[in-house]
Amino acid sequence: MNERRTGPEKPPLRLGTRRSKLAMAQSGQVADAVSRVTGRSVELVEITTYGDVSREALAQIGGTGVFVTALRDAVLRGEVDFAVHSLKDLPTTQPENLALAAVPVREDPRDALVARDGLKVSDLPDGARIGTGSPRRMAQLNAYARGHGMRIETVAIRGNVDTRIGYVHKGELDAVVLAAAGLSRIGRIDEVTDFLSVDTVLPAPGQGALAIECAADNADLVAALAELDDPLTRAAVTAERSLLASLEAGCSAPVGALADLLAGGQIVKEMRLRGVVGTTDGSTLVQMSTTGPVPETYDQAMALGRELAAEMLAKGAAGLMGERAH
Numbered sequence: 449m450n451e452r453r454t455g456p457e458k459p460p461l462r463l464g465t466r467r468s469k470l471a472m473a474q475s476g477q478v479a480d481a482v483s484r485v486t487g488r489s490v491e492l493v494e495i496t497t498y499g500d501v502s503r504e505a506l507a508q509i510g511g512t513g514v515f516v517t518a519l520r521d522a523v524l525r526g527e528v529d530f531a532v533h534s535l536k537d538l539p540t541t542q543p544e545n546l547a548l549a550a551v552p553v554r555e556d557p558r559d560a561l562v563a564r565d566g567l568k569v570s571d572l573p574d575g576a577r578i579g580t581g582s583p584r585r586m587a588q589l590n591a592y593a594r595g596h597g598m599r600i601e602t603v604a605i606r607g608n609v610d611t612r613i614g615y616v617h618k619g620e621l622d623a624v625v626l627a628a629a630g631l632s633r634i635g636r637i638d639e640v641t642d643f644l645s646v647d648t649v650l651p652a653p654g655q656g657a658l659a660i661e662c663a664a665d666n667a668d669l670v671a672a673l674a675e676l677d678d679p680l681t682r683a684a685v686t687a688e689r690s691l692l693a694s695l696e697a698g699c700s701a702p703v704g705a706l707a708d709l710l711a712g713g714q715i716v717k718e719m720r721l722r723g724v725v726g727t728t729d730g731s732t733l734v735q736m737s738t739t740g741p742v743p744e745t746y747d748q749a750m751a752l753g754r755e756l757a758a759e760m761l762a763k764g765a766a767g768l769m770g771e772r773a774h
Contacts, residue, residue, distance in 0.1 A: 460489040461669075464519045464528035467494045468608055473633045474658055475532045478676075481552070482530075482660075485675040493528045495519055520546060523663055530662035530673060534630075535654035535685055540693035549673035550660040551682040555629035557656035557706060559585060559649050561642040562613050562631075563623035568642040572600060572622060579605040579615050579624040583702040583728045588649040589625070590730025602728075609634060625649075629656035650704030650724045650735075653688035657681055680709060680716070683743040687721050690753025695725065695765060702726050707752070709742065716742055723756050725765040734765045 461482065465475035472492065479490035495518050516538055519531040524545060535551065542548055561569050561578075569592070572578070578600055580586060586602040593600045603621060605612055609630065615621040625644070631637045660676065662669045684707035691705045703725050710718040719742045726733035738756045743749035757765075 458488050460491045461486065461530065462493050462528040463490050464493050464495050464522045464531040466515060466519070467496060470609060470630050470634050471532075471534075473635075474534070477633065478532045478552070478658065478660060481676055482673065486672045493522070495522050495528075520661065523661060526663075529666070529669060530660060533659045533661065535657040535659040536627075536652040538654070538659050538689075540689050545664050546661050547664040547666075547670045548659055549662050549670045550676040551678060551685060552658055552660070552676045553678040554657040554681040554684070555632055556643075557651045558628045558646060559625050559644045559651055559655075560628040560631060560637075560640040561623050561625055561644060562616055562639050563641045564616055564619070566641050567623065569623075569644060569648070570596070572598065574599050575601065576622040577601045577603050577620075579603045579612060579621045581606050582625075582652070584652055584704050584724075585625050585649060586728040587702040587726030587730055587733065588704060588724065590728065591726060591733050592648050592730070594730050609636065613639060627651070627655055646706050646708075646722070650706050650722055653692045653703065653705040654685045657685050680742070683719065683749045684708065686746060686749035687719065687743065687752040690750040691721065691723050691757045691760075692753075694754045694757030695760065702728055705753075710739065718742060719752065721752050721756050723760055725760060734760050734763045736760050736763065 463475055463479050465471050475492055479492060482490050516533055519533065520543070522528045523531050563572065578589060580602060581604060589600065589602055605615060605624065609626060612624045612626060616624055628637065628640065628643060631640060660673050662673060687707040688705040692703055695703060703723070705721065705723045707719050707721045709716045710720055718739050720737055720739045722737040724733055724735040736756060736759055738752065738759065740752050743752060
């Protein structure tokens with residue numbers, strides 16, 4: 449036998465995750481990737497967050513940050529080594545004792561319609577009832593309907609993907625709107641009847657991207673996880689989240705943002721950042737964009753978001769967001 453001994457095997461890395469099917473799916477994908485770059489096995493540690501057990505509307509319990517706190521606490525207490533979040537759930541202020549070690553390549557950032565009878569958004573009947581828990585989606589869907597002479601009713605819903613799509617299957621709603629990336633990660637992208645163009649509905653800042661966090665003082669783990677980081681995705685979501693922070697808006701505010709890359713030939717030269725704020729009835733939207741060189745540093749990406757936020761605030765965006773976050 450010529451088996452090579454490399455000393456004692458390191459214990460598995462512990463990855464903290466919410467218990468939902470979507471969280472478990474995306475955490476499982478990250479666990480496989482982390483195993484590849486570190487050579488260590490990764491075990492999932494399920495953690496229940498306040499957002500998972502509360503039945504209140506997200507806007508009432510503090511926005512999507514309620515899904516993050518318990519995971520972060522587990523990292524800081526040393527109960528898990530790192531955690532995976534949907535990046536759109538992260539509050540915009542990064543705690544000093546936690547490192548956002550990696551933002552992997554982003555999935556499709558668009559919103560998707562799951563409607564009865566294979567309907568597309570343009571085919572929805574007069575008076576169609578569309579379920580979503582997001583004021584951002586409500587604002588833009590209602591604005592789209594107004595602009596196309598349609599009459600729709602947006603219905604506030606909560607629950608996991610099964611629950612939401614179930615409203616359509618049971619005939620209680622004509623359609624629901626969900627993030628395309630989430631449906632893809634749990635293998636249900638085939639149920640989408642229409643992908644909503646970002647010209648119709650801008651996604652939430654960071655939608656489709658994941659955030660991998662660990663303790664800031666664990667330099668070896670920060671460096672290992674950084675292997676999974678995609679610089680262009682990080683630049684885009686940093687600009688989007690800078691816009692959100694500069695508007696002083698929380699995760700549940702009706703703010704949409706998307707930074708995408710503009711290629712000249714094969715070379716990516718510029719980044720365009722688009723933002724929207726609106727009243728949930730869709731009667732008023734402030735939608736603007738700015739373009740600049742692809743950010744090469746964190747500060748440049750932040751500046752792109754601040755610049756657009758200042759223009760939007762000058763056009764009256766602050767008055768459209770309801771309660772502003774401080």
